[in-house]
Amino acid sequence: MTVHPAERTGTEPLDAGRTVGLADAILERQRARESSARTYARSFPIVPARAQGMTIEGADGRRYLDCLSGAGTLALGHNHPVVTEALRRTLGSGAPLHVLDLATPEKDAFTDALFATLPSGFADRARVHFCGPAGTDAVEAAFKLMQTATGRRGLAAFTGAYHGMTAGALAASGGVTTKQPVPGIAADVTRLPYPYSYRCPFGVGGERGARLSSVYTERLLDDPNGGVVPPAAMILEAVQGEGGAVPAPDAWLRDMRRITSERDIPLIVDEVQTGVGRTGAFWAVEHSGIVPDAMVMSKAIGGGLPLAVLVYHEDYDGWLPGAHTGTFRGNTLAMASGTATLRHVVEEGLTDRAAVVGARMTERLNALRGALPAIGDVRGRGLMIGVELVDPEAEPDSCGARPAAPQVAVQVRAACLERGLIVELGGRYDSTVRLLPPLVITDEEAEAVLDRLADAIAAVTAPQGRGVRA
Structure with missing residues (x-):
């Protein structure tokens, strides 16, 4: 099985345990002080401390590829x-x-x-x-x-x-x-x-x-x-x-x-x-x-x-x-x-770059549908991509669509975070994994995103969690 755990930077503080404790304390204070309308903080229990390009480093030293990009705000990634x-x-x-x-x-x-x-x-x-x-x-x-x-x-x-x-x-x-x-x-x-x-x-x-x-x-x-x-x-x-x-x-x-x-x-x-x-x-x-x-x-x-x-x-x-x-x-x-x-x-011609990389990512995601039948639909335009997760055992409707699988989507989002990938959900019943990487995403980063997402879906849905590479 191919697994991509969240990485260490190699430059974390010597007292790493203390840093992890600080992150936990910040999260606890946030839960106690902020309104019940919190959204992203519920999905991603991390404390971002530094960021560059597509990478976020948490206060505990763990690193993540950010495929949310401030809900599409960061066209050039973090701190360009x-x-x-x-x-x-x-x-x-x-x-x-x-x-x-x-x-x-x-x-x-x-x-x-x-x-x-x-x-x-x-x-x-x-x-x-x-x-x-x-x-x-x-x-x-x-x-x-x-x-x-x-x-x-x-x-x-x-x-x-x-x-x-x-x-x-x-x-x-x-x-x-x-x-x-x-x-x-x-x-x-x-x-x-x-x-x-x-x-x-x-x-x-x-x-x-x-x-x-x-x-x-x-x-x-x-x-x-x-x-x-x-x-x-x-x-x-x-x-x-x-x-x-x-x-x-x-x-x-x-x-x-x-x-x-x-x-x-x-x-x-x-x-x-x-x-x-x-x-x-x-x-x-x-x-x-x-x-x-x-x-x-x-x-x-x-x-x-x-x-x-x-x-x-x-x-x-x-x-x-x-x-x-x-x-x-x-x-x-x-x-x-x-x-x-x-x-x-x-x-820098980044619109053309978004079109090319987005088409490549969409093509590879579509190719995964045979190995990962929980992927019901792959769609989008450029670097605005949706992967809708469904119940593959259910009967399809007149359009060939199977029922949405929101609980699977929540588990996939969590499994992605464990593998160092930040993705968010949307669409009907919040069953669509949304990919919004920055326009400056490299080919290597695009491959890593697909690898980690595919492995997360496989771990949640496939028998014995057999990993599948994108």
Whole structure:
């Protein structure tokens, strides 16, 4: 059996036992002091002390390959030299670190770098609004902008979506568990079927399933007795992230753009997790060639620091001054690290790198399905990959999908951590292992990720835990 235990660095303190004890004490204090809403801290009972590239070192000296990357935030991995140098340079310059939304050289440079990456036909008539530091605030800003511009209230959103945890963003998201305790949270949202081929909402899958989604959407919006008041906007993800790395077909995205354009419904694309090269294009909408009315951006645009913006067509710029504000819209350090990241991704061709490495990893994962029948589906785009785990003994449905195996997924995540690999779960029933490595992942690191993941799945599911190499 091939096993990849979490490694020692070779430079851990002499009193390693004391260091382990300190890590345990920190974890215990965290459990006692933090709210019950803790998430990642429950999945990964470690205390990161240092990090470089794709590697995290815990306070106990154990090392891990980080395939979570701050939920996709760290496009260049941890402490990349171009990011740390930008931060040192900005700190040494005496630049103000907090100026609300005042103009600064750092903001000007960031805006230039951002607009240089925007899809053709969008940048020349785009406006940017700097939001609070989280992606959910940019989503709220997008909703408010389009409600102001159209005079309408409702929203069209999709099954499987995730847009954030504040009120409007949560309402537009698909997850039921987080909405149940909040009565009426989704009252103004029309839920539409997202084309999820493996678990097709129409039970047919493939291109036909995507086409049915388009037809359903169009007919529902046009039906005078369909119960849908014309919405202020439609919001979608070109690849659903928390929804389980589910990519939308390009033809379906073009259908959504046509349907919304013909009905004067603004189209908002949430690029919070898909942006900055993650899917093998700088922005995920570029695969389909569509130009949305607004794009919501966060995560990787700040180079690892909190930053969120809304970019939209100037025709919708009907806000009055102060219509959407936030104290931390002028994060100078995030703009500096964001500028460095955006430019480095372009200069080093990291979008192409993500496409090549992601395709290679996906191909090898698909090849494992015969040896590891608990792998029901492998999907994604670029370095945004999902591996859905299922019960291989159960009967498949009409699309060939077997029931999700959430308990197996939890065990696989834990087994990965034991082998020095950090992965998180998502998708329906949290049964999809999600891979979000940094764009700078090396070939050797990609192989190690697949080896450790394959071995973890085999250890959890195969008879006698026989290991399988990727």
